[in-house]
Amino acid sequence: MKKVCLVIGAGAGIGGSVGRKFALEGYHAALCRRSDEEGLNNLVSAIESEGASASGHLVNAVKEGAIEDLVADVEKIGPIEVVLFNLGAQIGGRSLEDTTLKVFELGWQMACMGLFRLAKVLMPLMVERGGGTLLVTSATAAVRGNAGQHSHAAAMGGRRMLCQTLNAEYASRGIHVAHILIDGAVDAPDTLGKMLGPELYQQLRETKGMEHDGLLLPEKMAETYFHVARQHRSAWTHELDLRAFSDLAWWNHAP
Secondary structure, three states: OOOEEEEEOOOOOHHHHHHHHHHHOOOEEEEEEOOOHHHHHHHHHHHHHOOOEEEEEEOOOOOOOHHHHHHHHHHOOOOEEEEEEOOOOOOOOEOOOOOOHHHHHHHHHHHHHHHHHHHHHHHHHHHHHOOEEEEEEEEHHHOOOOOOEHHHHHHHHHHHHHHHHHHHHHHHHOEEEEEEEEOOOEOOOOOHHHHHOHHHHHHHHHHOOHHHOOOEOHHHHHHHHHHHHOOOHHHOOOEEEEOOOOOOOHHHOOO
């Protein structure tokens, strides 16, 4: 049976690129997203065309039992050695008055409860096998709240603390949990592209991205994710942040 890298949140940006990287390194990439079955199938086909192994799974991670059923199904393919929890919780900038209870709770459901449910079902399997790696994509909002980010900041801050708590409990049992803070704009059509719209997205790519290297490139970020997953336990990275060379770090920005 092949060792498996499970990616929850496998779009055309970070998730898909990380899945492809692990697949090319000999893993089976189990790629999961909520919608766009055609895009998911295209991603799987592209990986298979390179001689690697992948499968696609449509999953609404907020739905009760969905993550638990997903893990059970993927474990039939092979043992999940690495998992990337890459679900976003960004709902856009909204004032407190415009942030409904439902919207606030949705951010928490995706960012915190989803990760907790994943850990709840997956950690015992990894403990039984003697180890594993949980990579968690996060955001600047995990360490700094800004106006209009009530749901996102609360959700990501909780995600960061959950990662630290999981480390405290499971590092000694051979499970590596890494909180990866993305401190910048990622050159991804299905995240940044959708937020900006096609025209503004292309304009940003031409002025800041592409040959300028001012946007985070998912395929380059995937190399960091893979490196972290392969670290020796004597020198594990538990938290790191990624940004383009031309951006100021989050702690040097005014709110």
